[in-house]
Amino acid sequence: MFNHILSSYSKAVSLRRLLQVEVSRHNFYSRKKSFATAMAEALDKLEQEREAKRIAKEAEDKAVKEANRLKRTLKRKKWVDWKAQDEEDAANGKKRAPFDPADRIKRKKCAILLSYCGANYYGMQRNPGMQTIEEELFKAMLKHKWITEDSFEQVQIACFQRAARTDKGVSAARQVCSVKLPEELDLDAFNKDLPEQIRLFGVERVTKGFNAKDQCNARTYTYTLPTIAFAAFDDQLDQETYRIPIERQEKVSATLKLYEGTKNFHNFTSKKNFLDPSAKRFIMSFTCSAPFLSPQSIEFVTLKVKGQSFMLHQIRKMVGLAIAIVRGNTTTATLERALTEERLDLPMAPGLGLVLDTVHYERYNDRYGNDGIHKPLTWAEQEEQVTQFIEKYIYSNIYKTEAEQRNMLDWLSTLHFHSYDTRRDEPAKNNSEDDDGEE
Structure with a gap:
């Protein structure tokens, strides 16, 4: 009998403990759920406060920007008290300038x-x-x-x-x-x-927000020069009779191709160092045309380079180093080093043959060129006139000046003065300005 009562009592105690555990677990999860809910509400409130601050900051920045714009506008305008001005002009025997309809x-x-x-x-x-x-x-x-x-x-x-x-x-x-x-x-x-x-x-x-510089997604330059520039540096040749061999043409093309792609051109400009992000440029293509004779019977070729943008002197230095490599003044190893962090002494070709050939607006044309309001900026209707002008005034000037002044031959005589090695000057300072063109 006693054992039965003890057993019943033990079961009752165990059941009570089990109930207490269950109640404790329920209270714990209830508290946990309440805490999670409170945290979520607090985070939502914090996010709302941040969003309100951001909106207020944007409104403040917009107001400041508009105030600065109006301030600049007021500075540009010349506010005149016309009544006082007329009285002063009348006293001096002057009359106010008539209104210009323009x-x-x-x-x-x-x-x-x-x-x-x-x-x-x-x-x-x-x-x-x-x-x-x-x-x-x-x-x-x-x-x-x-x-x-x-x-x-x-x-x-x-x-x-x-x-x-x-x-x-x-x-x-x-x-x-x-x-x-x-x-x-x-x-x-x-x-x-x-x-x-x-x-x-x-x-x-064009569209109201069009900007000729910002909307331009690529630029093409040409560089026209006599083929004697690519002759071996120790050859004694005549500019009028020299004709470039096919194997040397192939070497020119292979050298130019080394520039293609995204590379760091800090050595091909000034006031930029290797760590400057703007020193990286993307060259889409760099090719050499077939040789042709000028009216003065001098053989020329035209180098054509297309890239997103170019820095100060970049193209002329690229051409200068390519000439030095083909002539044998240095090797392609110099070009490879020039694209690294080293500061090298590189030659810069004369400016005579450089021409801005085309500016490209492919993205603008794709978006607005066929909207029924604007035309694509391809200038196809003007191409014949442009070609005639180029031949008459631009290329004829290059041929004539080169024949009379021999700019390229004079420059070639200075190539051996360059070391094509590390420069001893002061390191360039960071300069993030995008030149967007050959200067």
Whole structure:
């Protein structure tokens, strides 16, 4: 009897303990669930606060940006008290200038196709006191009221932007610029007020946000030079009679191909070091044409390089090193080292043969070229005129100047002065500015 009671009591105690454990587990999971819910609510609240702060910061930044824009606009504008000005002019016997209707002409963003021979000009970009391509262009635009006087003084008002810059003596076959222009334009009359070395061949309406430099996804340059540049450095040859052998042509092509791809070109420009991200450039293709004779019976070839963008002196240094390799002044090992972190002494070819050939807008054309409003910027209708201009003014100048002044032969005589080895000068500073063109 006693054992039965003890057994029943033990079972009751065990059941009680089991119930206590279950209750404890229930309370634990309830507390755990409450804690998880509280954490989720706290995180949601924190995320909402962060989002509110972000929106407030964006609104503040936008307000500051707009205030700075208005501030710059007010600085540009010349606010005049016309009543006081009229009284002063009357006292001095002067009259206020009549209203210029050109100030009220509606202008829209356009892309213009420009060709020019850079001989006798100090580059494309405007430079006070210097004869430049842009100065001639702006003078003609002002005369024909394509731009206002304020825009002539500050071309940023007309949203002017060139696709690529060119240095003294460098020509452009198909330069593109963006600028706000009137809807009705007389290109024939306009070109009559430009020097014969500069011609505007086409104008196309573009999107409001179009920028000739930013929307350009690739640029093609050509470099035309006499084939004697690739002869062995120790050969005594005549420029007029030299004809490049086929095996040497193949060596030229093989050397140029070494530049293709994404590489670090810090040795092919100035003020950039190996760690500067902007020193990396993508070369899509670098080829050499078949040899041909100029009117002066000198054999030439044309090198053509296409890349996303180029730095200061990059193309001329690429050509200079390629010539040195083919001639035997150095080897391809120098080119391989030049693409590493070493600072090397590399030659730079003359600027005479360099031409900005084409600027490419494939992405823009794919997006807007067939939208029914805008035309693709391929300039197919103007190609015949452009080709005639190139032959008459650009290439003829290269052939004639080379025959008379022998720029390439003079430069070749300096190749042996280069060490093609580590430079002893100070390391370049970081310079992230994108030149977007050969200067």
